Amino acid sequence: MRAAEGFRRVASSVAGTMLGVVVLAGLEMLWARAAGGAGVPNRGTTFATTLGLLAPLGLVIGLGWGLSLLWLEPEEPPSITLFASRLRRFSVGRQADVAAFTPLLVFCAFIWTTLAAYGARAILGLPVTGQTAGTALAALSLLLGLLCVLAAFALVPPVRRVLATMAERQAFWVDPVVTGGMAAVLVLALFVIGMTSGSVSGEGGIFGIFGIFKRPELDLRAPLELSALLVIGARSQSIRRPPRTLPRLVLGLVTLWCAALPTMLLSKAGASLESFPALAQAVERGSPLARLTLPIYRKVADRDGDGFASAFGGGDCDDTNPAIKPDAEEVIDNGIDEDCSGADLTKKVLDLLAETPKVEAVDASLVPANLNVLLITVDTLRSDLGFSGYKRPVSPNIDALAARGAVFERAYSLASYTGKSIGPTLIGKYGSETNRNWGHFNKFSEQDTFLAERLQNAGVRTLAVHGHRYFDDFGGLERGFAVRDFSAAPSKDAPWDVDTKSAGGPMTDAALELLSREENTKGRFFMWMHYLDPHADYLRHEGIDFGNNPRDLYDGEVAYTDKQIGRVLEAIDKAPWGKRTAVILTSDHGEAFGEHNMYRHGFEVWEPLVNVPLIVAIPGMTPKRVSVRRSLIDLVPTILELMKVPLPKQPEGDSTDFLSGLSLLPDVMLASEPASRDVLVDMPAGPYNDARRALYHGDLKLMVSGESRFDLYDLAADQGETQNLADTDKQRLREMKERYAATKARLREVKVSGKRK
Numbered sequence: 001m002r003a004a005e006g007f008r009r010v011a012s013s014v015a016g017t018m019l020g021v022v023v024l025a026g027l028e029m030l031w032a033r034a035a036g037g038a039g040v041p042n043r044g045t046t047f048a049t050t051l052g053l054l055a056p057l058g059l060v061i062g063l064g065w066g067l068s069l070l071w072l073e074p075e076e077p078p079s080i081t082l083f084a085s086r087l088r089r090f091s092v093g094r095q096a097d098v099a100a101f102t103p104l105l106v107f108c109a110f111i112w113t114t115l116a117a118y119g120a121r122a123i124l125g126l127p128v129t130g131q132t133a134g135t136a137l138a139a140l141s142l143l144l145g146l147l148c149v150l151a152a153f154a155l156v157p158p159v160r161r162v163l164a165t166m167a168e169r170q171a172f173w174v175d176p177v178v179t180g181g182m183a184a185v186l187v188l189a190l191f192v193i194g195m196t197s198g199s200v201s202g203e204g205g206i207f208g209i210f211g212i213f214k215r216p217e218l219d220l221r222a223p224l225e226l227s228a229l230l231v232i233g234a235r236s237q238s239i240r241r242p243p244r245t246l247p248r249l250v251l252g253l254v255t256l257w258c259a260a261l262p263t264m265l266l267s268k269a270g271a272s273l274e275s276f277p278a279l280a281q282a283v284e285r286g287s288p289l290a291r292l293t294l295p296i297y298r299k300v301a302d303r304d305g306d307g308f309a310s311a312f313g314g315g316d317c318d319d320t321n322p323a324i325k326p327d328a329e330e331v332i333d334n335g336i337d338e339d340c341s342g343a344d345l346t347k348k349v350l351d352l353l354a355e356t357p358k359v360e361a362v363d364a365s366l367v368p369a370n371l372n373v374l375l376i377t378v379d380t381l382r383s384d385l386g387f388s389g390y391k392r393p394v395s396p397n398i399d400a401l402a403a404r405g406a407v408f409e410r411a412y413s414l415a416s417y418t419g420k421s422i423g424p425t426l427i428g429k430y431g432s433e434t435n436r437n438w439g440h441f442n443k444f445s446e447q448d449t450f451l452a453e454r455l456q457n458a459g460v461r462t463l464a465v466h467g468h469r470y471f472d473d474f475g476g477l478e479r480g481f482a483v484r485d486f487s488a489a490p491s492k493d494a495p496w497d498v499d500t501k502s503a504g505g506p507m508t509d510a511a512l513e514l515l516s517r518e519e520n521t522k523g524r525f526f527m528w529m530h531y532l533d534p535h536a537d538y539l540r541h542e543g544i545d546f547g548n549n550p551r552d553l554y555d556g557e558v559a560y561t562d563k564q565i566g567r568v569l570e571a572i573d574k575a576p577w578g579k580r581t582a583v584i585l586t587s588d589h590g591e592a593f594g595e596h597n598m599y600r601h602g603f604e605v606w607e608p609l610v611n612v613p614l615i616v617a618i619p620g621m622t623p624k625r626v627s628v629r630r631s632l633i634d635l636v637p638t639i640l641e642l643m644k645v646p647l648p649k650q651p652e653g654d655s656t657d658f659l660s661g662l663s664l665l666p667d668v669m670l671a672s673e674p675a676s677r678d679v680l681v682d683m684p685a686g687p688y689n690d691a692r693r694a695l696y697h698g699d700l701k702l703m704v705s706g707e708s709r710f711d712l713y714d715l716a717a718d719q720g721e722t723q724n725l726a727d728t729d730k731q732r733l734r735e736m737k738e739r740y741a742a743t744k745a746r747l748r749e750v751k752v753s754g755k756r757k
Contacts, residue, residue, distance in 0.1 A: 006070055006074075009066060009069070009070055009077055009237045010063065010066035010067055010070060011066075012066070012236040012237050012239055013062045013063070013065055013066030013069065013233040013234070013236050013237055014059065014062035014063055014066060015062075015236065016062070016232045016233055016235065016236025016237075016239075017058045017059075017061050017062030017065070017229050017232055017233045017236070018055070018058050018059065018062060018261070019232070020058070020228060020229050020232040020233075021051065021054045021055055021057070021058035021229070022051065024054060024225050024228070024229070024289065025047060025050040025051035025054050025290075026047060027225075028050040028054065028283075028286075028287040028288070028289060028290050029043060029046045029047040029049075029050045029287075031221075031286040031287055031288070031597075032046055032050060032279075032282040032283050032285075032286040032287045032290070033046055033282065033286070034286055034597060035282055035285040035286025035287075035596065035597045036278055036279070036281060036282025036283075036285065036286060036724075040276070040278050040279055040282045041272070041276050041278075041279055045272055045276070045279070046279060046282070048265070048268055048269065048272065049268075049269045049272045049273060049279060049283065049290075050269075050283065050287055050290045051265055051269070052262075052265035052266045052267070052268050052269025052270070052272075053266070053269050053283070053287075053290040053293050053294060053297070054289060054290055054293065055261060055262035055265040055266060056262040056263075056266055056293070057289070057293055058229065058262070059262045061226075061229050061230070061233060062229075062233050065229075065230055065233040065234070066233060066237065069233075069234055069237060077234075077237035077238040078234055078237070078238070079234075079235070079238040084177045087102070087176050087177055087180070088175070088176065088177060091176050095174040095175070095176070096160045096163055096164045096167070096174050097156060097160055098176040099160075099163050099173070099174045099175060099176045099178075099179045100155075100156045100157075100159035100160040100163055100179070101152065101153075101156050101176075102176040102179055102180035102183070103159075103179045103180055103182065103183030104152040104155055104156065104159060104183075105152055105180075106180060106183035106184055106187055107152075107183055107187065108148040108149060108151065108152045109148075109187075110187040110190065110191075111148055112141075112144050112145050112148045114194075114206075114207060114209060114210075115144050116137075116140065116141050116144055117209045117210075118209055119137065119140045119141070119144070120137055120140075121209070123136050123137050123140065163179065190207055191207070191210055193207060194206075194207025194208055194209065194210035194211065195210040195211055195213050196211075197211070198210055198211020198212070219288055221288040221289070222288040222289045222292060225288065225289045226289070266297070269312070270297070270301070270311045270312045273311075273312045273313035274310070274311065274312070274313055276313075277313060277315075277708075277709050277710070277726070278709075278711070278724060278726065278727060279313070280294070280312070280313030280709060281705060281709050281711065284705075285596070285597070285604075286597060294312060295756075297309075297311070297312045298311070298312045298314045301314070301319075302314070302316070302319065303319045303320060304316075304318075304319050304320055304321060304322040305322060306322035306323075306324075306325045307325065307327075308325045308326055308327075308708065313708075313709070314708065315340055315706065315707070315708020315709065316340065316708075317337065317340035318340075323338065324336070324337070324338050324340065325338075325339070325340065326339060326340045326706060326707035326708040327339065327691070327706075327707040328340075329749075330344070330345040330741060330744075330745060331345075332344075332345050332346065332347050332350060332745070333345075333346050333347055339707065339741070340707075340708065341737055341740075341741050342734070342737065343738075345741045345742070345745060349738050349741070349742055350742045350745055358675075359662050359663065359666055360666045360670060360672065361666070362641070362663075362665045362666050362669050362670065364644070366669045367618070367641075367642060367644070367665070367669070368580055368618070368619055368620060369580075370524055370580055371524070371580055371581070371582050371618070371619075371642055371643055371644075372521075372524055372525045372526065372527075372577060372580060372581040372582070373526050373527075373581070373582050373583075373584065373639055373642055373643060374526075374527050374529070374568070374572065374581060374582070374583045374584070375526070375527070375528045375529070375584050375635075375639070376529050376530075376531070376565060376568070376583065376584070376585045376586075377422065377528070377529070377530045377531070377585075377586055377587060377588055378530075378531045378534060378561055378565075378585070378586075378587050379418060379530060379531060379532045379533075379534060379535045379587065379588055379589075380534045380535040380536075380587070380588075380589065380590070380591045380601060381534055381558065381561075381587035381590070381591075381612065381613060382587075382590045382591055382608060382611075382612075382613075383411070383590065383611045383612055383613050385398055385399065385402075385558075385613055386398070386399040387399040387402035387403070387407060387615075388407075388409065388613070392546060392555055393559070394546075394555045394558045394559045394562060395558060395559070395562045396562065396566070397562045397563065397565050397566030397569060398562050398565060398585060398613070398615070400566075400569075401565075401569060401583060401585060401615055401617050402615050402617075403623060404617055404621075404623055405583070405615045405616055405617025405618070405621065405623060406615070406616045406617070406618075406621070406623070406624050406625070406626060406664075406667065406668040407614075407615055407623075407624075407625045407626065408614040408615070408616075408626045408630050408664075408667075409625055409626065409627050410611065410627065410628065410629040410630065411586065411611070411612055411613065411614035411629075411630050411631070411632065412610050412611060412612065412629065412630070412631050412632065412679050412681055412694075412696070413425070413586075413587065413588055413589045413590070413610050413612045413632050413681070414430060414431055414631070414632055414633060414681060414682055414683070415431055415589065415605075415610070415681065415682065415683035415692075416589045416590070416601050416602050416603070416604060416605055416606075416609035416610055416681075416683060416692075417588075417589055417601055417602035417683075417689070418441075418470070418588050418589065419439070419440050419441045419442045419470075419686070420442065420683045420684060420686065420689075421588040421589050421632075421683075422477070422530070422588045423436070423442055423444050423475065423476070423477060424633075424682075425588070425632045425633070425635055425636075426450050426451045426452070426477065426528075426635075426636065427444065427448045427449065427450055427451070427636070428451065428633065428635070428636030428637065428659040428660060428661055429448065429633075429658070429659070429660050429748075430633060430660055430680065430682040430747060431682045431683060431684045432682050432684045432747060432749045432750065433660060433747055433748050433749060433750060434448050434750060435447040435448050435656065435750055436684075436750070436752055437752070438686065438687065438752050438753060438754030439475075439686065439687065440686055440687055440688050441470050441474070441475060442475055442686075443474065443475035443476060444475055444476035444477075445476070446476070446479075447656045448476070448656065449648075449657060450476065450477070450479050450480050451480070451526075451635075451636045451639060451640070452464070452479065452480025452481050452526065452528070453479050453480030454480070454636075454640060454645060455480065455526045455639075455640075455643060455645060456480045456481075456482060458643070458645040459523075459524070460523075460524050460525065460526050460643060460645070461482060461483075461519075461520055461521075461523055461524065461525040461526070462480055462481045462482050462483070462525070462526050462527075463481065463482070463483045463484075463485075463514050463520055463525060463526070463527040463528070464478070464481040464483070464484045464485070464527070464528050464529075465484075465485045465488070465507050465510050465511045465514065465527070465528075465529045466484070466485070466486055466488070466489060466507070466529070466530050467486075467488040467489045467503025467504075467506070467507050467530070467531070467532045468489055468503075468530070468532055469486070469489055469490065471486075471530060472484070472486055472489070481528075483514060483520065485510040485511075485513075485514060487506060487510050488503040488505075488506035488507040488509075488510055489503065501539075502533055502539055502541065502560070503531075503532050503533065504531055504532075504533045504560055504561050504563075504564040505564060507529060507531060507564070508564040508565075508567050508568055511527065511529055511568055512567065512568065512571050514527070515527070515571060515572075515575065521575070521577050524643065526639070526643070529568070530588075531561045531564065531565070533557045533560055533561045534554060534557045534558050534561055534591070536554075536600060538550060538553035538554050538556070538557050539553075539557065540553065540556060541556055541557070541559075541560040544556045544559050544560055546559075550593060550599070551593045554591065554593070565585070569583065579619050580619060581619065582616070582617060582618045582619065582642055583615075583617045584614075584615065584616050584617070584635070584638075584639070585613065585614075585615045585617075586612055586613060586614045586615070586632060586635070587612040587613060588612075589601050589602075589609055589610060589612065590607075590608050590609045590610060590611060590612055591608065591609070592606065592608045592609055593608075595607075595608045595720070596721070602688070602689055603689050603690075603692070604692060605681050605683060605692045605693070605694040605703060606721060607715070607719070607721060610681050610694065612632070614630070614632070616638070616664060616668050618642070618668065618669070621668065621669065622671075624668070626667050626668075626674055628667075628674050628675070628676045628677070629676070629677075629679045629696050630664060630667065630679065631661065631679045631680065631681075633660050633661035633680070634661035634662050634663065634664045635661070635664075636659055636661065637659050637661050637662060637663040637664075638661075638663045638664040638665060638668075640663075641663045641665050642665065647659060647663075658748070660747075662677075676698060678695060678696060678697050678739065678743060679695070679696040680693065680694070680695055680696075680743055681693060681694040681695075681696075682747075684752065685706075685753075686754075687754060687755065687756060688756070690705065690706050691705075691706050691707065692704070692705060692706075693740075695736065695739065695740045695743060696715075697736060697739055699714055699715045699716035699717075700712065700713070700714060700715070700732065700736055701713045701714075701715055701721070702733075702736040702737070702739075702740055704740065710726055710733065710736075710737060711724050711726050712724065712725040712726045712729065712732060712733050712736060713725065
């Protein structure tokens, strides 16, 4: 092949791919604006930014893919026509055989995929090690593939005879392109039917396993966009050669322009991201492909190697000094803005804003003596239950508990997923204050003392009932419990990311069995139960049916869990020690169902993800509702005070034995109106998430992303967090940033870092 023809083919791939990038940038612009809300600049600026972020990727794909295709098919550009003609030439002299085998091969691949998917789900649900499951899955896949191929060969003769008979009337029945195409269309139709009829857990008919593709959190936009660019790049090589009257110089200039354009567009995108912080946030939240390229550009642009760049909205205010960066510790009154917050933190501001809230003391006689405490945490439980106004009857037993206890209407978890929330909650420190590892499922060192350890040291019988092995001998959450029941959990070696069985019923059975033993209840006891069922996958339960969409199925899980909680509460009410048993119910985080274009949880700190239920029911108390905002950071001191166990003293020096929260008993037991105090949601970075924080002061909410971007919302006027005030209300933004700086200065942060996945 001549060099000129090779150059033309590669240049065509580059030009076609770049044209595809322009179209995709338009889509990404729309998605970014939808996710960014108020504060995102106009469509033109957003489009130019997404185009600039994608253009270098388009150039790399166009050039690399063009050269690859040239190497794979040096004589002729690849196309469907080319492959069809090759298949027809291959079938010469044996048309009926090839026409029979081609559709069988297509069906074989589809059946193998279906059976392998069912096999994978079954194997991953077994109580075996991950290595055993992987080996079994690989062996099953090979076996199924072999059986499918053998079946295809065995079926060739009868299918060939049928096709040959049909070809006597219509010759195309022995055309392998036609029969293979028909099979492909039928397979695609079966896939669509299965995806439509199947549930998000893969149930519903023989092809219902493909229903998993309906999962709203399964964002396939990025791989689909990349696939589209590859198709465009390949198809562009098949465009007919330009007329000879078109000088080759023009084609060369067009190619050079395509090569130079990404640099110009990227530079413009970087400038826009620096000028509009909300735009960077919008791209990270809404643009599936552009957000994958953004960290790469920031890493390349990071001149001082401190992990933050000044370019591309990275937030570094001095990219020549590694000591100055968004997550740096601020030195008070030195005239230097170390953390790039916009001003140096002064002692005057710190003293003014960071005073320890004064809490009214509770008369010890108001708290019943020798209290037991049952702590129920429900994974992924949103705050919108019956007692808070939700219309569906999903929580009658929890509602009954709320009717006789204190309901905290605006309670907040410490993070938006379990690994960063439940451990700090039971330690009584903010996530960034804990001595943890760099992991999605955090492990906590013995420098941190869990609630159960403090209670056990005070002579309290400590019991735990769980359905997941994260709470077993893994990360420290098991410390301090005299009795741990994991009979409802899979084996220790089973995969952690498979949710195909309900644990609520077995957990309740185990809890009731433990509470029936005299050795556990003859003295004071503390029991912790963590129900898992509302966490995805959402399973169906007999007699509970709210519908088929994800929120319907989730509500069914909540209703099922509520039923199990009702069994426990009923047993407590009937027990002789029930009148001296307090019950606290809350959640580790919430769940999103389309709010802010999010599904499931983690990653962000929007209200549906961190606003959780909190009920404290103490025997003999007067029911009440608390409207001021409170945090689960207060849970440990509350339980310690309920059980009359001394709290650790305020830390001195490098002591790690401290609590960051305040007891909620004054809010629960006193008739006076509780005073408002600031609330902090603190989710440190991990292998799958960036650092996120939210500071609440009254109805103002400051969301902090990676210490470099700040969003401001007035929840009194904007409960849905749709109007970002960061660019329009500079005065309140400055005041909230000062308050946040003062709050952060009080934290005893433990720096932990590692690689992102």
